[in-house]
Amino acid sequence: MFPQDAARNAARYLGIADRLLPGKITGFYVVGSVALGAWRPKRSDIDFVAFVHGDLDDRQLRRLRALHVLGNAATVGRSLLRADSSLPGTMNGTFVSMADVQEPVTKIHALASHSGWTFTRGGGFDVNPVSWKLLQQGGIALRGPDPADLRLDPEPERLRAWNLEQLKVHWKNWAERLLSGNAPRKPLVPAHRLAVSRVLGPPRLHHTLVTGDLISKESAAEYALDTFGQRWLPLVRAALAQREGEPFPVSPQPRELVRMAGEFTLEVVASAEDHPMPG
The missing domain is CATH 1.20.120 (Four Helix Bundle (Hemerythrin (Met), subunit A))
Known part of the structure; x- marks a missing residue:
């Protein structure tokens, strides 16, 4: 079951992503505590894996960095008011080329990722055998085919x-x-x-x-x-x-x-x- 608060945050984030990068995000899957049925309002963040069409050039990566800020602005604002630097409710995710979706996970190089306060170009910790296993078995598709149909290789x-x-x-x-x-x-x-x-x-x-x-x-x-x-x-x-x-x-x-x-x-x-x- 997708908790209502988490679903609302994820939908808002994806809507902002589509405005900044129209047509680029072809698959969007919520994983982490939501997929494990352990998400807690005001305590948990929201983890995702996004698959994008093609590569990301410098301009698009700058827009992705802006997405990290704009897509999480409401969450960050509430956290600052509570003096809570853990940023519960934040969308934390990894962006991978759709062309690599069927590659062995340890061979995949993420295009970008963000977690908490940090945005990273050309890397993403959550492209690993554990995260890919969870994506394959329990990922929640907000866009794209069922995870079981992606033909992932979590090795x-x-x-x-x-x-x-x-x-x-x-x-x-x-x-x-x-x-x-x-x-x-x-x-x-x-x-x-x-x-x-x-x-x-x-x-x-x-x-x-x-x-x-x-x-x-x-x-x-x-x-x-x-x-x-x-x-x-x-x-x-x-x-x-x-x-x-x-x-x-x-x-x-x-x-x-x-x-x-x-x-x-x-x-x-x-x-x-x-x-x-x-x-």
């Missing part, structure tokens, strides 16, 4: 290795920063809240690595406790409270939450490294 044989690499490099480095006292920060977001907001990412990857299936952050919370033990309950409870917009627990203290997030993530990474490759 399922690479799924485990891709998840493991993300855990060993990106998430391990993130955990080590948390434990070093150099925790990542964002404007208006204390370090412990940023750490807590991201801590369900590693168990999601671990679950996919072990089972091959994709899950939401809420399901990752349950999986984390089932797999790694109830000692992480205070951390998981804080992560869910923040995701649901509920009052933040008074315990553990902020520094303790940052430490726990780092230690938990390293435990997830170590478990993933020890998990045997499928036969």
